[in-house]
Amino acid sequence: MPTGVELRGFLQGLPGVDQVGADERAARLGARSIKTTAKASAIDLAISMVDLTTLEGADTAGKVRALCAKAVRPDPAQPDAPKVGAVCVYPDLVGVAVDALRGSGIGVASVATAFPAGRAPLEAKLADTRAAVADGASEIDMVIDRGAFLSGDLRKVYEEIVLTKEACGDAHLKVILETGELRTYDNVRRASWLAMRAGADFIKTSTGKVSPAATLPVTMIMLEAVRDFRDATGRTVGVKPAGGIRTTKDAIKYLVVVNEVAGPDWLTPEYFRLGASSLLNDLLMQRRKLATGVYSGPDHFTLD
Structure with missing residues (x-):
């Protein structure tokens, strides 16, 4: 286990981020257009990358079962529409989702570790994680202690990720950086590397x-980090932007950035996810439009 001094030295030794340059490059990549034939493939790819999510205090077992049905068959009028990447719920509803998705091949993700603030004793966070995994979660989305990170207690952040990864067992660990609270692009890069060195299988922008929440420049910086991390270690880590991605146009911008920054190896649900449930209906509407030439309004799809 590296000391705080060692972690600080490593992270401060990372190249700084040119904020103006990052914003400009992300804007250029986001302005690229794709042809109609490529758009159809991009829409299906984006659907397969969606983590269909419900994280509300009023969530019920019935709502989760309905969400799972949509995850398996997003558009009953187009049975060839792909399934989503995963369904994400609170830990106490993992069992409901697992039962509803049994045999579908769709995994269940759960936001453990006192989501979204992360303000809980470590043992409570680990117990939350173990309970979710015991109920069948195949992915755990944990939040880092942003207060510890910003105050320089890097060892605490690192240790919590290591211990949560251990508590996951065979489940994948997605580490949420909450980039909107990290203040600078340099901090986003450092938090990305810290999470990956501690064992993250995915790094995720936000709780939503x-x-x-998610922005193209921040996601681009995280994609650069996973690319450079693989070059340095040989291990591939995924990226998940979450929050604020609502339209097909937005989703395609992210896919372009993935391809251009990290490379085509990341253009798969195994290494790239979109945490944006409201996005799915727009993807489905655009998919129908390409297939039929007719634009179906949002009332043709269930509300998530």
Whole structure:
């Protein structure tokens, strides 16, 4: 286990991020257009990358079962529409989702570790994680202690990720950086590397409960980090932007950035996810439009 001094030295030794340059490059990549034939493939790819999510205090077992049915068959009028990447719920509803998705091949993700604030004793976070995995979660989305990170207690952040990864067993660990609270692009890069060195299988931008959530420049910086991390270690880590991605146009911008920054190896649900449930209906509407030439309004699809 590296000391705090060692972690600080490594992270401060990472190249700084040119904020103006990052914003400009992300804007250029986001402005690229794709042809109609490529758009159809991009829409299906984006659907397969969606983590269909419900994280509300009023969530019920019935709502989760309905969400799972949509995950398996997003558009009953187009049975060839792909399934989503995963269904994400609170830990106490994992069992409901697992039962509803049995045999579908769709995994269940759960936001453990006192989501979204992460303000809980470590043992409570680990117990939350173990309970979710015991109920069948195949992915755990944990939040880092942003207060510890920003105050320089890097060893605490690192240790919590290591211990949560251990508590996951065979489940994948997605580490939420909550980039809207990290203040600078340099901090986003450092938090990305810290999470990966501690064992993260995915790094995720946001909880979706803090503004700003996912942005193209921040996601680009995280994609650069996973690319460079694989070059340095040989291990591939995924990226998940979450929050604020609502339209097909937005989703395609992210896919372009993935391809251009990290490379085509990341253009798969195994290594790239979109945490944006409201996005799915727009993807489905655009998919129908390409197939039929007719634009179906949002009332043709269930509300998530």
